[in-house]
Amino acid sequence: xxxxxxxxxxxxxxxxxxxxxxxxxxxxxxxxxxxxxxxxxxxxxxxxxxxxxxxxxxxxxxxxxxxxxxxxxxxxxxxxxxxxxxxxxxxxxxxxxxxxxxxxxxxxxxxxxxxxxxxxxxxxxxxxxxxxxxxxxxxxxxxxxxxxxxxxxxxxxx
Ligand SMILES: CC(C)(COP(=O)(O)OP(=O)(O)OC[C@H]1O[C@@H](n2cnc3c(N)ncnc32)[C@H](O)[C@@H]1OP(=O)(O)O)[C@@H](O)C(=O)NCCC(=O)NCCS
Numbered sequence: 001x002x003x004x005x006x007x008x009x010x011x012x013x014x015x016x017x018x019x020x021x022x023x024x025x026x027x028x029x030x031x032x033x034x035x036x037x038x039x040x041x042x043x044x045x046x047x048x049x050x051x052x053x054x055x056x057x058x059x060x061x062x063x064x065x066x067x068x069x070x071x072x073x074x075x076x077x078x079x080x081x082x083x084x085x086x087x088x089x090x091x092x093x094x095x096x097x098x099x100x101x102x103x104x105x106x107x108x109x110x111x112x113x114x115x116x117x118x119x120x121x122x123x124x125x126x127x128x129x130x131x132x133x134x135x136x137x138x139x140x141x142x143x144x145x146x147x148x149x150x151x152x153x154x155x156x157x158x
Contacts, residue, residue: 005101007065007077007109011052014066017073019044021088030122063110067102074098077106084116099129107133107151114152121147 010018019041025031026038039047051059064078067089075089075098085106089099107115117130121140127147131137135149 003070005098005105006068006071007102007105008068008073010048010064010066010076012048014073014076015045015048017066018048018076021076021090024091025088030120031126063106065106067098069093069098075102077102079106079110079112079115082116083112083114084118099126100133103129103133114150117149117151119147119149 008014022038022044026036047059051061051064060080060082061078062081065076066073067075067077073090074093075087077085077087079085085103087099087102087106089102115135117126117135119126119130121127127149130149130151133151135151137147138150139148140146141148
């Protein structure tokens with residue numbers, strides 16, 4: 001039986017954990033599309049600060065959470081203003097159903113008309129996960145080396 005999962009909205013408190021996740025993610029080239037090298041620490045701080053602070057309306061992320069289990073951070077997830085989902089579960093917590101649990105919770109919390117996911121074609125684990133949650137491939141970009149998957153919701157609130 002799962003321990004309870006919570007989403008904590010990103011604040012400055014999460015700076016270090018988010019930095020650690022970015023670092024870990026860069027070591028996995030097949031999972032990464034958006035980042036190819038670490039940002040400068042100041043740029044990272046500004047990106048988080050802009051989300052937290054007044055400039056939030058111009059920030060690309062509409063929602064951004066640290067995923068916790070028993071108050072312990074295990075990963076991060078977000079939805080962009082374009083309805084694109086991003087998720088990262090720290091390596092040691094993978095393979096226990098947490099990714100699936102977090103995506104379900106995210107889509108239950110935000111009942112948008114549709115969700116998108118941009119995924120590296122070599123990232124089989126992630127593609128399988130998103131497809132099992134109702135996502136389907138809508139386009140593929142050779143340039144960006146990514147698949148775009150979409151999940152349209154029939155009974156959405158918009
Ligand atoms: C993709 C990711 C979120 C999945 O999280 P997870 O907690 O490992 O996944 P789960 O344990 O919930 O498993 C979900 C599905 O992933 C697949 N999966 C899990 N472990 C796997 C493994 N070792 N090998 C292959 N597929 C696996 C299975 O399809 C599984 O479905 P199942 O529950 O029917 O077996 C996680 O691996 C991750 O953070 N990866 C790096 C970042 C990333 O790729 N993000 C997605 C693009 S935005």
